[in-house]
Amino acid sequence: MELLGFSSAFAFTALVFLLLLLLKLIFSWWVSPIRTHMKIKKCGFGGPTPNFPFGNIEEMKKKNFVTDSSLGSSNVSHDIHSSVFPYFSRWQNSHGKVFVYWLGTEPFLYIADPEFLKKMSTEVMAKGWGKPSVFRNDRDPMFGNGLVMLEGNDWHRHRHIIAPALSPLNLKAMASMMVESTTQMMERWAAQMNSGHAEIDVEREIIATAGEIIAKTSFGIRDQNAREVLEKLRALQMTLFKTARYVGVPFGKFFNIKKNLEAKKLGKEINKLLLNVITERKKAAESQSKTQTDLLGLLLKEHHQQKLSVRELVDECKTFFFGGHETTALSLTWTLLLLATHEDWQNQLRDEIRQVLGDNIEDLDINLLAGLKKMKCVMNEVLRLYPPSPNVQRQAREDIQVDNLTVPNGTNMWIDVVAMHHDQAFWGKEANEFKPERFMDDANGGCFHKMGYLPFGFGGRMCVGRNLTFMEYKIVLTLLLSRFKFKVAPNYHHSPAIMLSLRPSNGLPLIVEPLN
Numbered sequence: 001m002e003l004l005g006f007s008s009a010f011a012f013t014a015l016v017f018l019l020l021l022l023l024k025l026i027f028s029w030w031v032s033p034i035r036t037h038m039k040i041k042k043c044g045f046g047g048p049t050p051n052f053p054f055g056n057i058e059e060m061k062k063k064n065f066v067t068d069s070s071l072g073s074s075n076v077s078h079d080i081h082s083s084v085f086p087y088f089s090r091w092q093n094s095h096g097k098v099f100v101y102w103l104g105t106e107p108f109l110y111i112a113d114p115e116f117l118k119k120m121s122t123e124v125m126a127k128g129w130g131k132p133s134v135f136r137n138d139r140d141p142m143f144g145n146g147l148v149m150l151e152g153n154d155w156h157r158h159r160h161i162i163a164p165a166l167s168p169l170n171l172k173a174m175a176s177m178m179v180e181s182t183t184q185m186m187e188r189w190a191a192q193m194n195s196g197h198a199e200i201d202v203e204r205e206i207i208a209t210a211g212e213i214i215a216k217t218s219f220g221i222r223d224q225n226a227r228e229v230l231e232k233l234r235a236l237q238m239t240l241f242k243t244a245r246y247v248g249v250p251f252g253k254f255f256n257i258k259k260n261l262e263a264k265k266l267g268k269e270i271n272k273l274l275l276n277v278i279t280e281r282k283k284a285a286e287s288q289s290k291t292q293t294d295l296l297g298l299l300l301k302e303h304h305q306q307k308l309s310v311r312e313l314v315d316e317c318k319t320f321f322f323g324g325h326e327t328t329a330l331s332l333t334w335t336l337l338l339l340a341t342h343e344d345w346q347n348q349l350r351d352e353i354r355q356v357l358g359d360n361i362e363d364l365d366i367n368l369l370a371g372l373k374k375m376k377c378v379m380n381e382v383l384r385l386y387p388p389s390p391n392v393q394r395q396a397r398e399d400i401q402v403d404n405l406t407v408p409n410g411t412n413m414w415i416d417v418v419a420m421h422h423d424q425a426f427w428g429k430e431a432n433e434f435k436p437e438r439f440m441d442d443a444n445g446g447c448f449h450k451m452g453y454l455p456f457g458f459g460g461r462m463c464v465g466r467n468l469t470f471m472e473y474k475i476v477l478t479l480l481l482s483r484f485k486f487k488v489a490p491n492y493h494h495s496p497a498i499m500l501s502l503r504p505s506n507g508l509p510l511i512v513e514p515l516n
């Protein structure tokens with residue numbers, strides 16, 4: 001009898017528990033999104049109609065229609081917005097430059113209006129911005145709680161520890177390693193040319209070299225260890241971003257359960273590898289009583305002062321490993337495409353290199369790199385047309401007032417950098433042309449709005465690694481242009497695509513020839 005009483009009490013408790021769980025799910029996946037939807041509508045924002053439970057994902061998954069940008073090598077169009085973000089391009093036509101769309105049950109405020117962005121960002125301090133929780137969970141295997149994903153006091157603490165490690169003085173110490181890795185890559189290319197193969201997949205090569213550079217300069221690791229972390233990061237990127245997934249959809253994780261488990265496994269393997277690197281470096285630092293001045297050395301020093309835990313260190317290393325090489329490599333990759341299609345600029349840059357650095361490139365004096373003004377203009381123009389980070393994300397942590405509109409607390413934001421960089425309203429009729437000279441006398445490229453050019457983001461959360469990129473870009477490009485000339489391979493198909501970053505979807509085959 002007693003047993004019967006116990007089991008019915010248990011069944012009753014379980015039933016109550018299930019009912020409560022069901023109510024909670026109904027509230028967070030149905031009632032709360034509907035309330036937010038109403039609130040956003042009341043605030044005056046339009047947008048495509050969402051469906052429960054997918055929001056607007058089904059429309060976003062529809063195949064890209066072919067546009068001018070998907071052309072062969074003879075005709076490379078830079079008018080890419082409607083092919084990389086076809087859904088945003090369509091919705092912009094009907095709803096303007098600021099509207100709301102839905103990833104599952106998560107509302108996102110789409111912003112491609114610099115004036116709106118300016119008004120909104122003046123209301124919020126860097127520390128007051130959030131990052132979309134829905135992405136933080138989804139991308140956890142890749143970034144964990146690294147700087148990119150942090151908020152509030154934790155973000156502030158990490159940023160103050162990391163930023164000094166990327167000071168100009170520390171960066172200069174990294175230059176020789178950049179030269180070393182680039183020279184090795186060029187030797188490989190020369191050997192390939194000698195054996196009669198002039199066509200090189202420049203994207204693959206440069207990504208590998210940039211990976212090697214970040215491994216050496218930031219973590220002091222070489223060869224197999226570095227290669228393993230990079231391979232796993234690449235596999236993780238493919239798993240998470242190659243196909244559209246159901247981020248924001250209730251139980252969305254289970255739609256792609258295999259991929260999500262694979263991502264988790266890869267994330268754990270990368271953590272383990274990095275933990276080994278950190279442990280070894282800590283032991284070495286203790287025995288040598290000497291701190292290495294690479295990023296990890298400096299972070300470890302902070303760790304001794306109890307500022308970053310081991311878990312935090314692993315996440316920061318992961319963030320830097322990925323963030324520190326892919327974006328820089330892509331800026332160089334797109335640059336080589338644009339120079340291959342603009343031989344005049346290739347020659348102009350070579351002349352400038354000779355004038356500023358002289359003929360003896362082997363003994364590159366990095367103090368002179370600042371004199372490469374045309375190269376900087378080319379880089380700015382490439383980052384405008386092909387921003388490796390095609391969007392910037394935020395989440396409101398309080399209601400934000402923009403004129404008579406209110407962006408409600410909790411609203412995610414997707415700032416469409418590609419759209420703003422190609423918008424004729426801000427760049428004039430030649431918005432889709434490669435014209436580095438627009439940056440010659442104006443750091444903002446003559447953009448009609450000072451927040452219309454955001455390759456490195458904005459405000460206090462602007463990219464912490466940009467000085468490293470500037471130096472690496474100039475070193476690698478100087479070495480390459482001083483030794484080779486570049487043409488587009490006949491089988492190149494121009495098809496930029498988003499896989500977290502903006503990259504050429506089929507690599508970048510170029511015909512590389514030695515300079516006479």
Ligand code: HEM
Pocket residue numbers: 147148149159319320323324325327328331387388389391392393454455456457458459460461462463464465466468469
């Ligand atoms: C062409 C190269 C690069 C581009 C286009 C780029 C772009 C960006 C963008 C758009 C952001 C977001 C900023 C925002 O939210 O307002 C960002 C943040 C960040 N970047 Fe970069 N980045 C580049 C190179 C690097 C490098 C070389 C590193 C590391 C050494 C790096 C590390 C980071 C980190 C840690 C953040 C997060 C900063 C924070 O939230 O405080 N990036 N980057």
